[in-house]
Amino acid sequence: MTAPPDAAWLPAAARALGGAPVVLDRTPLSGGYVAASVERLDLDVAGRTVPVVLKTASPVEVAAMRAVNVVGADAAVLAAGDGWLLVPFVDGAPPADGEPAPDGVWASLARIHAHWWRKRPRGVPVVDAAYWRSLCDRTLVAVRGAAARTGDPAFGEVADALASWRDDPRMAAALAVLPRTLVHGDAHRGNVLGATLIDWGNARVAPAAVDVLTLSGVPGAVAPAAYTAGFDAPPEFADVERAWADVHVHVHYLGFAADHLGAARVTEMAGIAARGLDALGPALTPHRTRSAPDRP
Structure with a gap:
């Protein structure tokens, strides 16, 4: 799967973020085996910069993230559509070897x-x-x-x-x-x-x-x-x-x-x-x- 066109996700992102976003920067992200395309996007939303991740996603992942959203858990999705997810960018790293999960x-x-x-x-x-x-x-x-x-x-x-x-x-x-x-x-x-x-x-x-x-x-x-x-x-x-x-x-x-x-x-x-x-x-x-x- 290739990255979804901007026209597919921008309207949903606008509803989720409370304003029409403008893409300031795109950075491809690597790692993992599930998604064919993962990008960090820096969005301008009414004068504030909002970092998000746009990724291709299987129907199962889209369904799972919608289910996670119902719970209001930390992995919540901002917007989702046919073959894509928009989620908050998490500025963090995995636990070090021997360190327990937080x-x-x-x-x-x-x-x-x-x-x-x-x-x-x-x-x-x-x-x-x-x-x-x-x-x-x-x-x-x-x-x-x-x-x-x-x-x-x-x-x-x-x-x-x-x-x-x-x-x-x-x-x-x-x-x-x-x-x-x-x-x-x-x-x-x-x-x-x-x-x-x-x-x-x-x-x-x-x-x-x-x-x-x-x-x-x-x-x-x-x-x-x-x-x-x-x-x-x-x-x-x-x-x-x-x-x-x-x-x-x-x-x-x-x-x-x-x-x-x-x-x-x-x-x-x-x-x-x-x-x-x-x-x-x-x-x-x-x-x-x-x-x-x-x-x-």
């Missing part, structure tokens, strides 16, 4: 999870058993490609494991009982700028632990107080959700790891997923005779 990010995420708990925003895909199988299939392409490219047998071993996990009944059983909410879906440190979680192109309706685990970067993570103060999910499914998330999140990133991080990291991540799957069976036992919760 409390403001956790608090914003909690508001989003709480608002959309057991609800599905229109236009955002649901993580269900079919989605899990398609995720495994996509990941298998990358892992098998790494095996063919490098000849390292470790990639083949991980591919065999993935093929068996694709139809593992424990993953389907977990998704049959776990409540869902709107999740960012890719809440790693590179998508944190200052106190804002950016780039919602991988948003999904899924168990909240997807974001908790990814943002914390720790397998089996428990959310910090800054999150639980705004959203403290019922504890009934906590063990199931943590184990499920250890599997799902590490499989989600295995394709990237196979392309960029090498066999040792892929093997490590697959090991974490395997241990999560082992923990999932016992965690599910108390719920096997119960009916599924309200969807999503």
Whole structure:
């Protein structure tokens, strides 16, 4: 996708910003994998300079950002249209290595999870058993490609494991009982700028632990107080959700790891997923005779 023409977004920007904007400067922005075009724009609005970001966006990201706007969270969108988003420019940098995500990010995420708990925003895909199988299939392409490219047998071993996990009944059983909410879906440190979680192109309706685990970067993570103060999910499914998330999140990133991080990291991540799957069976036992919760 190319950048949207000015005529597509300027009228919406005028309504959002309270005056007709004039573009003073454009700066292409790099980084990330979701958008084909991202620009910082410095706009003059009634004599004040307003920095914004204009980006191409998938229908899913547009739908997700509109859902985020309903909550009034820090990642709010100024204007949105067919294939584009206009959002405030965030002058910040991701947390340094070893530094936790800021409390403001956790608090914003909690508001989003709480608002959309057991609800599905229109236009955002649901993580269900079919989605899990398609995720495994996509990941298998990358892992098998790494095996063919490098000849390292470790990639083949991980591919065999993935093929068996694709139809593992424990993953389907977990998704049959776990409540869902709107999740960012890719809440790693590179998508944190200052106190804002950016780039919602991988948003999904899924168990909240997807974001908790990814943002914390720790397998089996428990959310910090800054999150639980705004959203403290019922504890009934906590063990199931943590184990499920250890599997799902590490499989989600295995394709990237196979392309960029090498066999040792892929093997490590697959090991974490395997241990999560082992923990999932016992965690599910108390719920096997119960009916599924309200969807999503």
